[in-house]
Amino acid sequence: MKILSPRVLRALERFNATYPWDHNAHYHRWILRQLPRRFPRALDVGSGSGDLARLLAGRAASVQAVDSDPAISAQARKLTPDALPVTFTVADAIAEFPVGPYDAITCVATIHHLPFTEALTRFRRHLAPRGTLIVVGLCRAQTPVDYLLGVIAMPANAATGWLKNKGRPSPRPVSMTARTRSADMTFDDIVREARNVLPGARLRRRLFWRYTLVWRRP
Template structure:
């Protein structure tokens, strides 16, 4: 059993939405004029509503999340279901924002790659579990930066809700070495980066035939 990641608990006024911080970056990785897009683990649908594609589909395993997300837009096809078993087809764009750690890593990443059409783009922003000296060194930067950003947002009155109380929570995540090893075999050539605020990112352009 994996140990729970250790986090410094900040005062409520300094807490903010780390996923929203990377959303603009994620959207910039997507091709313009995509025909079809799939957002996996869409939650309340903020990312899905921001994707510019002719057809956008969003899936989440939580019926409550889909119920609430579907009330915000009728331009997205909202699906309640398990991405590992639902018949979905393939998409020009596949995104997963803080959702891959809800799935078994190998099975989940394989599924995301399989949902990406030949020539398509897969973009993941995920959580990782600190396990190496490099991870601990990064936290020497992350912790004060996290507090400073939270303070700045509080003073400007722009602090986002860090986590919706109805959104499912997973307290474990894979390590970066585990992620890199899985990606090497499933999405070779993917660009993986360690990021601040306990996040990692992956961008993969599927070969024209896969």
């Protein structure tokens, strides 16, 4: 479904590249609000440069951060003070899943790179009793609600980027040729599969082309 003309979309892309901001980090504080003030162990799957792992270290006695990219994991180690209880590991999140149990497992903008049902099954298996799983993911737009949220997000995205950059163009604009892998599953697919694996999971569509999943193990 085409909402805007290619010309308008290109103009928005140029604006967003000039005033970039991190859509995933936007949800980090929300993630923390879903978790207890203190807990023993956390696992962050797809940890990237370690921003969320460092925030989790303010709550957890130890944080295991896993990413398949050696370069970004090396960067994460450099950015992380030695005093923080965070361990960064380069590993495949499925084939080399770190053995739990964990009191919190987080996965932000990563699960669409993994076999969805298998990933959720592993998360469930390694989550401690009364532990919390939180996923912030991407889905493929399909329904009118999806497209409506996309339309609403466009001006909100531009305004947020302008405000976060204080109206100043970024000295290093984001390349418009860079693209992450697109999500294959629709939100309805995700809800159906997730609730088969995680009965009672709470899922919501969110702004900025994201959805959230929260599940607490009994």
